[in-house]
Amino acid sequence: MKKKTLVALALVTLTASAIFFSVPAPVVRDSDGVRILQVAVIGADGQDEIVTDRIDGEQLTKLLGSASRSRLPHSFAPYQRKTGDLEIIAADRDRPLYILLGGTNVAYRSADRGGYTIREAARLAEKIRQLIS
Secondary structure, eight states: OHHHHHHHHHHHHHHHHHHHHHSOEESSSOGGGEEEEEEEEEOTTSOEEEOGGGSOHHHHHHHHHHOEEOSSOBOOOSOOOOTTOEEEEEEETTEEEEEEESSSOEEESOGGGOBEEBTTHHHHHHHHHHHOO
16 A cells, blocks of 8 residues: 555656646746846857847847746757857846857856757747847
């Protein structure tokens, strides 16, 4: 009887964990707590073209607030930067947040801890490019 209870408890725990980790998390929890520090587009020469002053930060934070990511981090560094990739540096509740869109689609706080895959990243990148005037 005790063994059956432990097995049932283990199965419930495994099921709950599988459900939790399969549901995406938001890229940022509260867009009101996010400050955009820098937005860059990678140019053909591999250099950053800083476009922060050409984008509406409030609209960008709303977009990031509606975007989702995986719950499990994975190793992504080192990564290859490609022409047209977007790099966003933000402060999320005074903690650094880095977002890479293009060849590598991740959100991370520290590359050593891994990054979270951004879901529907191509669509998010296109919406962000439309905000750049």
